[in-house]
Amino acid sequence: MKKYIKYDNIEYFMPFLFCNDVYIPVINKLLKDEIDPIKYVYGSIYCLWTSGRLSNFYINNLMNVENYLKRLQKYKYIPLFIFTSLKESDEILNDEFSNNLLDIAVRENAEFVVASDFLYNHIKSRYPDAKMHCSVIKAIYNFINDKDFDETRFYNEMLDKYETVVIRPEYTLDNIDKLDKLIPDISRIEIISNQHCAYNCPNHIEHYRRQETESTYISQIIKMHNQESIKNIPSSLLKDFTCPKFNKSKDFKSVYFSDEQVEQLIQLGVKKIKLQGRDQTYSKLFTELYNHFFNKDIPFEEMKRITDDIILKMIEENKKAQLIYI
Secondary structure, eight states: OOOOBSOSSSEEEESOTTSSTTHHHHHHHHTTTSOOOEEEEEEOOSOTTOOSSOOSOOOOOHHHHHHHHHHHGGGTOEEEEEEOOOOOOHHHHTOHHHHHHHHHHHHTTOEEEESOHHHHHHHHHHOTTOOEEEOHHHHHHHHHHOTTOOHHHHHHHHHTTSSEEEEOHHHHHHTTTTHHHHOSOGGGEEEEOEEEEETTOTTHHHHHHHHHHHHHHHHHHHHHSOGGGGGGSOGGGGSOOOOHHHHTSTTOOEEEOOHHHHHHHHHHTOOEEEOOOTTSOHHHHHHHHHHHTBOTTSOHHHHHHHHHHHHHHHHHHOTTOOSOOO
């Protein structure tokens, strides 16, 4: 019997919530004879609490969100909402759509990724038992803006407050031989294994600021208009901000981890791996899954054919299949 997954002794955080969710039933069917190592599927819909990479789906009806999360339950994955806005204002805090979305997410046993104490405190004030995860954005902003930032101390302090903490890939890379010594509770940190941006990218702040601007702009459009109005959003806002010139320069240093580096981290005690890819197409995301999730003993083309065949059968079984497959 073929073994389709690479590691079965860790937990994966996958970019499947409200985007590329076709992979949810595909992996479920594929791993029917194996233990599924995916624990969380994370993502966002457009709202004022969101920043970072966003959903391909424009949902302005919260009933659809609730039904979506109910369908997700059969797969046993925990939905992880990305609420990583760093803006602090009464408008943000009191936004009715965002608070209603929070209420639905809590009812459906979701957990939350935040980057600010502002939103952390607000969510905890409404739902003291809500499970919270610390975004890598919080570490990045501190690293860039505070010349005295003690990153090791920061992660250990955040672990006293959050369920898990996402650490910067650069920090992971710099300390790959001693990470368990610096962070004793290493089993609760999240490692981003497939970041494509450069080591200490000089545009990192701009990535998140632009994405947050997009999120705010589009969420306001959705609140004011019906879904058809989305086609009027400027195409420039729907493109991810990248820095290709920097990535191709002679100074480029990668933080995209190899199998050997991931295995080294697992030996140190790492239990949680996060894959990025909410802004990627189905095909591009498959490459990420092949590099970091699927067993490479199965050739790339064969693995691609197997997953594509499952999808084609799903579409054939449901002639009305649309973007959301779960």
